[in-house]
Amino acid sequence: MPDLYEMSASQLAEILRDKKASAVEVTRSVLARIESVEEKVRAYITVTPDLALEMAADADRMLAAGEAQPLTGIPIAVKDNMCVRGFKTTCGSRILHNYVPPYDATVVQRIKNQGMVIVGKANMDEFAMGSSTETSWWGPTHNPWDFNMIAGGSSGGSVAAVAASEAVVALGSDTGGSIRLPAAFCGVTGIKPTYGAVSRYGLVAYASSLDQIGPIARDATDIALMLNLLCGHDPLDSTSVPREYPDFTTFMNKSIRGMTLGMPREFFGKLENHDVVRVMEEARKVLEDLGVTFVDLSLPHLDYGIAAYYIIAPSEASSNLARYDGVKYGHRAEKYDGMIDMYCRTRAEGFGPEVKRRIMLGTYALSSGYYDAYYLKAAKVRTLITEDFKRAFSRCDAIFCPTGPTPAFAIGEKIDDPIQMYLTDVFTIPVNMAGLPGMSLPGGFSDQGLPVGFQLIAPHFEEGRLVQLASEFQNHTDYHLKRPPL
Amino acid sequence: MEYEPVIGLEIHAQLLTESKAFCGCSTRFGAEPNMNTCPVCQGMPGVLPVLNRKALEYTVKMALACHCTINELSRFARKNYYYPDLPKNYQISQYELPVAEHGWIEIDTADGRKRIGITRIHMEEDAGKLIHDDTKPVSYVDLNRTGVPLIEIVSEPDIRSPEEAAAYLRSLRAILVYLEICDGNMEEGSFRCDANVSVRPAGTQELGVKTELKNMNSFRYVQRALQYEIDRQIEVLNGGGRIVQETRLFDPSTGMTASMRSKEMAHDYRYFPDPDLLPLRVDPQLVERMRATLPELPDQKKDRFIRELGIPPYDAGVLTASRELSLYFEETVRLCPNPKAVSNWIMTELMRQIKGEDAGLSSCLVTPSQLAELLCLVEDGTVSGKIAKTVFDEMCESGKDAPSIIKERGLVQVSDRDALLAVIKDILEQNPREVSRYLEGKTKLLGFFVGQVMKATRGKANPSLVNEILQAELAAWRPRSG
Numbered sequence: 002m003p004d005l006y007e008m009s010a011s012q013l014a015e016i017l018r019d020k021k022a023s024a025v026e027v028t029r030s031v032l033a034r035i036e037s038v039e040e041k042v043r044a045y046i047t048v049t050p051d052l053a054l055e056m057a058a059d060a061d062r063m064l065a066a067g068e069a070q071p072l073t074g075i076p077i078a079v080k081d082n083m084c085v086r087g088f089k090t091t092c093g094s095r096i097l098h099n100y101v102p103p104y105d106a107t108v109v110q111r112i113k114n115q116g117m118v119i120v121g122k123a124n125m126d127e128f129a130m131g132s133s134t135e136t137s138w139w140g141p142t143h144n145p146w147d148f149n150m151i152a153g154g155s156s157g158g159s160v161a162a163v164a165a166s167e168a169v170v171a172l173g174s175d176t177g178g179s180i181r182l183p184a185a186f187c188g189v190t191g192i193k194p195t196y197g198a199v200s201r202y203g204l205v206a207y208a209s210s211l212d213q214i215g216p217i218a219r220d221a222t223d224i225a226l227m228l229n230l231l232c233g234h235d236p237l238d239s240t241s242v243p244r245e246y247p248d249f250t251t252f253m254n255k256s257i258r259g260m261t262l263g264m265p266r267e268f269f270g271k272l273e274n275h276d277v278v279r280v281m282e283e284a285r286k287v288l289e290d291l292g293v294t295f296v297d298l299s300l301p302h303l304d305y306g307i308a309a310y311y312i313i314a315p316s317e318a319s320s321n322l323a324r325y326d327g328v329k330y331g332h333r334a335e336k337y338d339g340m341i342d343m344y345c346r347t348r349a350e351g352f353g354p355e356v357k358r359r360i361m362l363g364t365y366a367l368s369s370g371y372y373d374a375y376y377l378k379a380a381k382v383r384t385l386i387t388e389d390f391k392r393a394f395s396r397c398d399a400i401f402c403p404t405g406p407t408p409a410f411a412i413g414e415k416i417d418d419p420i421q422m423y424l425t426d427v428f429t430i431p432v433n434m435a436g437l438p439g440m441s442l443p444g445g446f447s448d449q450g451l452p453v454g455f456q457l458i459a460p461h462f463e464e465g466r467l468v469q470l471a472s473e474f475q476n477h478t479d480y481h482l483k484r485p486p487l
Numbered sequence: 488m489e490y491e492p493v494i495g496l497e498i499h500a501q502l503l504t505e506s507k508a509f510c511g512c513s514t515r516f517g518a519e520p521n522m523n524t525c526p527v528c529q530g531m532p533g534v535l536p537v538l539n540r541k542a543l544e545y546t547v548k549m550a551l552a553c554h555c556t557i558n559e560l561s562r563f564a565r566k567n568y569y570y571p572d573l574p575k576n577y578q579i580s581q582y583e584l585p586v587a588e589h590g591w592i593e594i595d596t597a598d599g600r601k602r603i604g605i606t607r608i609h610m611e612e613d614a615g616k617l618i619h620d621d622t623k624p625v626s627y628v629d630l631n632r633t634g635v636p637l638i639e640i641v642s643e644p645d646i647r648s649p650e651e652a653a654a655y656l657r658s659l660r661a662i663l664v665y666l667e668i669c670d671g672n673m674e675e676g677s678f679r680c681d682a683n684v685s686v687r688p689a690g691t692q693e694l695g696v697k698t699e700l701k702n703m704n705s706f707r708y709v710q711r712a713l714q715y716e717i718d719r720q721i722e723v724l725n726g727g728g729r730i731v732q733e734t735r736l737f738d739p740s741t742g743m744t745a746s747m748r749s750k751e752m753a754h755d756y757r758y759f760p761d762p763d764l765l766p767l768r769v770d771p772q773l774v775e776r777m778r779a780t781l782p783e784l785p786d787q788k789k790d791r792f793i794r795e796l797g798i799p800p801y802d803a804g805v806l807t808a809s810r811e812l813s814l815y816f817e818e819t820v821r822l823c824p825n826p827k828a829v830s831n832w833i834m835t836e837l838m839r840q841i842k843g844e845d846a847g848l849s850s851c852l853v854t855p856s857q858l859a860e861l862l863c864l865v866e867d868g869t870v871s872g873k874i875a876k877t878v879f880d881e882m883c884e885s886g887k888d889a890p891s892i893i894k895e896r897g898l899v900q901v902s903d904r905d906a907l908l909a910v911i912k913d914i915l916e917q918n919p920r921e922v923s924r925y926l927e928g929k930t931k932l933l934g935f936f937v938g939q940v941m942k943a944t945r946g947k948a949n950p951s952l953v954n955e956i957l958q959a960e961l962a963a964w965r966p967r968s969g
Contacts, residue, residue: 084533097532104526106533205532210762238535239764317762320565323576324530328628344569367567367757376759 005030006166007484010075010223013169017064017074024060024074028053028118031076035120035167038487043142044152044162046081047089048121060116071226073116078168080159081122082129083214084203085109092205093127093137093155096325096332096351106203107235108172108214115230120168124158127353128322129179129207131155132425135416136355143412144187145485146451150409153183156217160187163217165487170227171217176208177310178404178429180215181441185404185454188443190224190471190481191217195461196436197242200235206321208314209240211433220481221442221471225249228464244462252469254476258292262457262470263397267303268428274407276447281403284444284455284474288401291473296397300389305382306431307423312366312379313434318356319363325351358419387435390458399466400458403428404441408451432458440467443480452480489689490724492717493697494646494682495606498659499637500669501613501677502545508612508636509536509579516675520618520629528634530574535763538563542636545668546586546610547769547777549638552662552784553605555590557774563610563761568754571628572615580639582758585609586769592662593786594654595804603655604643611637644683644694649713653706656680657808661785664810673705680709685730686720695720696730700744702737712737716744788813796826802834811848815855822859825866832862836876840883852886853879861889869893870900874946902949904956907940910948911956914939915964925961933957 005013005027016022032050039045053076060074079085082092084102086109091097105113112119126136134142134157142157144150145165152161156173160183163171173180175193184191192215199214206212216227229250234243272278285295327333327347334346352360366375393400405425415422432439437458444455459466475481507514510527527534550557564582590605615633619626640659646652660678663669671678680703685695700716703709715737720730734753735744760766783791785807792803807813812833819829837858841847861882865875870893878892885892893899901907914936915922925932933954940953 082533084531090532092532100532102526102531102533104531104534202535203533206763208762237537239537240535240762316759320567320577320757320759323567323569324532324574326569326571326576328571329529329574330531340571364757367759369755369757372757372759 004034006034006169008169009219010072010169010226013075014071014073014226018069024057024064024118025054027074028057028076028120031120031166031168034165038145038165039167041143041148041487042145042161042165042167043140044078044123044158044165044167045121046091046093046124046137046139046158049088049119052088053118053120056113056116056118060118063116070115072230074118076118076120076169077112078121078123078159078162078171079109079112079119080125080156080171080173082125082174082205082207083109083172084205085119085122088122090122090205091138092129093125093139094351094353094356095138096348097205097330098138098332100331102203104203107200107237108231109203111230112172121162123156123162123171123173126155126157126179127356128205128318129155129174129176129212130318130355130359132178132182132422133410133412133415134158134183135412136353138353141412144409144451145487146188147409147449149411150451151186151412151414153186153405153409155179156191157183159217160184160189160191163187163189163219164485166484169219170223172214173217174204174207174212174214175429175433176211176213176314177433178426180217181404181429181439181454181456182425184217184441185456186409186452188452188454188480188483188485189217190220190440190442191215192224192228192440192464192467193432193438194228194232194464195242195438196433197240198246198438198462198464199231200233200238200241202235202237206317208317209321210317211310211314213433221468221475222250222253224440224471225253225468228468232464242462247465249465249468252465253472255469255472256292257288257470257473259294260292260399260470261294261296261397262288262399262401263296263298263393264401265300265303265393266297267300268402271427272403272406276408276453277403277406280445280453281455285401287474287477288470291477295401298393298396300386300393300431302382302385302389303431306386306434307427309379309382309386310426310430310434311362311423312375313383315359315363316366316376317363319360319367322352322356322360327351355419383434386431390431390435390437390460394460398459399463399470402456402458404454404456405429408447408449408453428456437461438464438467440471442471442474443483445480446483452483488725490686490717490721491689492647492713493644493685493687493694494648494652494713495644496642496646496652496655497681497683498640498642498656499679500549500640500663500671502542502636502638502668503670504539504541504545504636506539506541507634508539508542508610509634512634514635518631520627521631523631524633528574529630530576536579536761538764538767539636542610543586543767543769544773544777545636545666546608546638547774548666548668548781549640549663550587550590550608551774551778551781552666553587553590553592553608553640555587555605555608557587557769558584559769559771560584561586561609561767561769563764563767564758565761566611567757570614571626572617572630572633574615574630574633578612578614579761579764580611581609586767592655592658594651594658596651596654601651603645603651606641606643608638608640611639613637649710649717652682652713653710656706656709658785661808661810665782665784667782676704679704682709682713684713684716684720686717686724696732698730698732698744699734700737701734701747708737708739711742712744715742719744785810785813792826796820796830798826798830802830805834805838806830809848815848818855819859819862822856823862823866825862828862828866829859832858836879840880851883853882857882857888864889864893868900868902868949870898871946871948871950873950874898874900898947900949901944901947902952904952907948907952907956908960910940910943911936911953911960914943915960922961922964926964933961936961
């Protein structure tokens with residue numbers, strides 16, 4: 002039997018059900034793994050062993066009482082922008098370095114109700130602004146496959162934790178690719194659900210109209226289990242959609258023969274990296290062998306995706322981050338002269354350069370006289386992109402495309418070149434703009450041995466279709482089973 | 488040159504919902520600082536707003552009462568500015584698409600009724616309060632008021648004098664109070680007024696440069712501030728100067744307005760649609776449901792009092808200006824169905840007692856049923872109108888009802904013809920000189936005799952009966968022989 006920490010949630014659930022191990026034993030195994038590799042990976046901002054063991058003991062009680070649910074006793078990492086009552090939630094920022102929320106995010110409440118075990122708060126780009134987890138005030142997370150490489154971002158900590166077996170599953174958030182990109186870079190499976198499928202209550206906002214919480218896991222089965230847990234209406238979130246969600250595990254192990262996948266030529270035309278090109282071709286072949294047909298199609302407004310995103314997201318961020326002013330909680334400058342000076346110094350000290358850049362961008366774009374030319378125009382582009390996808394889905398069941406334009410790049414490589422960093426999200430951003438569900442799953446490895454992922458995009462609320470495709474792909478490949486040599 | 492003022496008013500009215508606009512916290516006034524708060528209204532990281540349906544219903548009611556068009560689709564927007572009493576450093580408000588637009592209300596002016604346009608009515612959330620420590624350079628934040636629902640009611644620039652402005656404010660306030668959606672308390676800040684003022688040469692149409700006036704927290708201050716500002720602007724223009732577009736604060740201690748910030752220093756609020764709240768769809772069914780619950784509004788009530796109860800227009804205006812007073816009147820009339828007598832009594836005696844204020848009315852010890860009882864005793868001649876005033880004053884002081892006061896003090900009106908005749912005969916006997924002069928034509932002396940009778944009966948004699956008997960007796964007077 003492999004070590005407990007190496008197993009997937011569905012495997013562990015069986016072991017727990019069969020009483021071959023207790024939740025406390027599983028948790029101890031993961032905590033020991035964290036102990037041994039965390040120094041190299043730096044997936045966590047805060048590890049919470051006491052909380053974890055307490056929750057594991059509760060899970061064992063549930064298991065003993067026959068009240069276990071599918072994920073009871075499974076260790077999970079939570080990105081540090083989701084509130085866990087009584088535990089630091091820093092958002093990777095100095096300005097919240099000491100912030101302890103007095104309430105649980107809705108997703109955290111759901112985790113607790115299910116009897117899952119929170120092992121820690123995962124590292125992230127500051128306020129989820131970044132594609133590499135390098136903008137974190139706590140320092141970068143290292144890619145478990147190569148410590149010189151970035152893990153991707155902004156949910157780099159959550160993804161690295163799963164990849165390095167420092168957690169069985171994790172919660173990330175995705176505003177422009179923040180779950181999918183690191184998942185591709187670290188060789189795990191991650192999904193950004195449809196906007197409105199998962200409650201944002203308690204998720205510290207970056208760009209409210211784009212942010213969405215989603216799961217990161219070893220395989221499609223665990224993703225389905227996590228979607229069952231996460232999806233659902235929340236009266237505390239006005240943008241959460243009241244509707245019935247299917248049991249996502251029913252999409253497992255179902256034939257995908259006869260399905261059609263669209264290949265947007267605007268995406269493939271941009272592909273230069275030969276590793277990514279090769280992995281895409283190989284993945285396509287696997288899917289074709291399973292009976293999938295591929296069609297070439299056009300999403301003409303995709304080229305404007307990044308430009309429009311960098312108006313909308315910073316605009317919302319400039320307003321969302323206004324509350325960090327040193328008055329109520331978080332960092333406050335030690336010395337200041339009056340109220341305005343306190344604001345200025347607190348924010349100057351508390352925010353890092355990327356966050357400042359986006360606050361300035363957004364403040365500018367919303368300014369009187371510029372609003373129509375920037376924000377309003379970007380909002381129109383967003384509508385056009387959404388319509389592009391709608392048209393595309395009349396010709397295919399899902400879209401097949403790369404997750405990132407390259408495999409993981411080196412730490413420090415792009416941190417001083419924001420435009421290059423922003424371009425990393427070229428394939429993921431349009432999905433957020435249209436509010437669609439998008440999944441990244443392992444598709445192979447680069448010549449250097451780094452994981453390469455590919456992306457599947459489905460119509461609104463068709464997460465099940467993504468689970469079905471991923472499940473069948475993973476039934477016929479073993480990339481998702483590879484573990485980094487730590 | 489003759490100038491004409493042009494005034495538009497922006498009213499903020501606090502809605503009387505149990506809970507706040509976007510969270511479940513209580514709106515109760517007077518709690519310990521920060522007791523009525525939660526992560527949402529404290530602006531904690533990660534929280535989200537959820538609209539209070541009641542606040543929307545109240546807004547729709549006001550919109551209907553002001554004859555507005557209700558937008559089926561409206562939007563919440565963020566108004567961004569930094570201040571410690573605003574925990575998110577933005578206020579959830581409405582900008583491009585308010586709940587309601589294009590309405591009007593009517594006001595009474597010296598020249599008759601006048602229609603004042605309502606540009607828009609929108610919903611927003613209130614800010615908290617700062618409490619400054621006078622002994623240290625420290626300020627404290629109280630967020631109890633943060634997130635309390637407000638509606639902003641913006642008028643067209645249709646108002647032409649401070650008096651009209653006051654009339655508009657009173658009408659608007661009366662409507663809010665009748666709808667039971669705002670307590671209308673200006674001093675406590677649940678009903679606030681800002682004004683936009685400009686002047687222009689009389690007879691011209693182009694608008695002059697306006698200033699915005701703030702900090703007028705009573706009806707009187709609004710009138711004073713407007714008058715001061717109008718005079719100031721005319722003086723500037725007459726002196727060859729120009730009006731500067733700016734925000735000015737009224738100082739009640741001096742009665743003057745002073746510049747607070749210029750147009751250049753004006754905030755750029757960077758409004759944009761709040762992504763945390765979906766576009767607001769106002770269901771036509773909700774509008775119809777609200778329409779069905781609308782009570783009789785002040786103007787309708789006033790018209791009915793004039794038409795059906797025969798109350799003079801002025802009195803009807805006074806009786807309906809306050810919801811409480813109108814309810815008091817109607818309840819009294821229900822029990823004593825002589826509307827004119829009730830109106831006269833309320834307009835004079837009751838108003839004197841309560842000094843014309845709602846607060847006075849709510850603390851008045853005399854209930855409508857007690858007043859009705861007193862007025863019925865006047866009607867049936869048990870007490871005279873004059874005695875009734877004395878009785879009423881005592882009722883106001885003690886809260887006792889009329890019959891017990893009348894009984895205790897023996898104030899029952901003497902309407903016994905024989906008893907009065909005896910008294911009158913005595914008085915005529917005792918005043919032969921006055922009687923002769925009366926009979927010689929000095930008929931004004933009748934009042935003297937009435938006075939004597941009243942004195943002898945300690946005011947309890949039935950005045951009309953006294954008059955009647957006196958005149959008959961005098962006409963037939965023969966001094967008692969022997």
